[in-house]
Amino acid sequence: MSLLEVENLRITFPTRTGPAEVVRGVNFTLGHERLAIVGESGSGKSQTGRAILGLTPQPGQATADRLSFDGTDLRSLSARNWRRLRGTRMSMVMQDPKFSLNPVMPVGKQLMEPLTTHGTPKREAKRRALEMLEAVQMRDPERVFRAYPHELSGGMGQRAMIAMMLVSEPDLLIADEPTSALDVTIQIEVLRILDRLVADRGMGLIFISHDLRLVSSFCDRVLVMYAGRVVEELNAADLHKAQHPYTQGLLNCLPQIDEDRHPLPTLDRDAAWAG
């Protein structure tokens, strides 16, 4: 059985000129695998990720014909049941640690929070928090444990946040551009941590990214979103065989170390793609 099933997901925001639909009928299922959702700004990829966790920002409205996680219908979940799922069985890594970590709480305490809230004893929570900081390649986990977010660099903050989301060992992780703010060399270390969790523990991963080249080397499957719709679904290894002109255009317009194409091909958007 799949871990997550999404059918006809729609997200609407009211605007002065009437409702604007930013996600328009997205369908997919997720097993214990690495699924990428790729698209440019405004394609609806982040909103799709947030809606799965019931985090569509007000006054937005998310509706779906089916939205189920491990057999639980997420559409009619009470606030209390949401709290039981979020942070323990499913969690989300956001793009920017500056806005997602609590600035007035030490990192260690934030790491222990999802565990103690759900009943883990403090000593056990601390041990697991330190273990997780080590797992995300922090050089001095004890120092990071006591540090406040402003005392960490951007890359360390990002890894602290990833540690926070993984400490409860979720079954589903939604990672929204988790490595875009990181240097390439650290980025690969962080991806290896995620990779290990999928391989060893059978975690399901939704990896939201704008970076086609990265997801083609890291993920199993790729959904390409444009204007609120999935325009193409591919095996990551077959990305170069993409059929849709948007996917092809997106791949073509990236500069390559080995290619001399001046000027670079640009993307001519066809109104029909948004259809």
Place this chain on the structure above:
Amino acid sequence: MLKIENLEVSFDNGETVVNAVRGVSFDVKQGESYGIVGESGSGKSTVLRAICGMAPTTGGRILLDGKPLPDPRTPDFYRRVQMVFQDPYASLHPRHTIDSVLSEPLSIQRFDRRDQRIAQALDDVGLGQGFRFRYPHQLSGGQRQRVAVARALILEPQIILLDEPTSALDASIQAEVLNLLERLRSERGLTYVMVSHDLAVISHMCERLLVMEQGLAVEELTRADLRARRARTDYTTKLLKASAGYTATE
């Protein structure tokens, strides 16, 4: 044309001293596009800021046409050398129209025909007159970065310093802005110094590049070296490997 000799930059807040740039030298020829690549904290942006007089230079020299740059920089320097910053959301004043963003450098430098120059600059970056009296929040990221390029170009400088000009933009918009920068360079014989963390962007735009790590220059490569993966240091090899994509093991 632009020569950097043993440049050192340190930031001293009274308690701790951070040596952001520790003895970097390079030489940019007229009409060349020179790249600086590195990860965050490597000091690559600080080098650009030091050239502009925006970072405390504590050692070494910066020479423009063989002459050391005056400190503080004179208006004449900014006439010749302009900078485009990374974040088009932060680098345009939110309450100034595009017209006033573009007319400010003209009035500081006492240029004539300001009206025509603004119109021309907007056309040159492919925006057109319709954008002239808009505010930055009415523009997309790519349009804002075009305004930032127009602001740098409007003084007809010889050298443009580009600090990650496309890293905040979507891939398709990045391609448009890179094409714009290349076209302007060939039309006007501009000299670029471009900083980026993206080796593919630098390889596309620059004939030569310097790899920096933790304030030091690691090595200088030509575009051909980069394509042939002729890196002499482990660090550059590691960067090249990382930029090729994800690999499950070392």
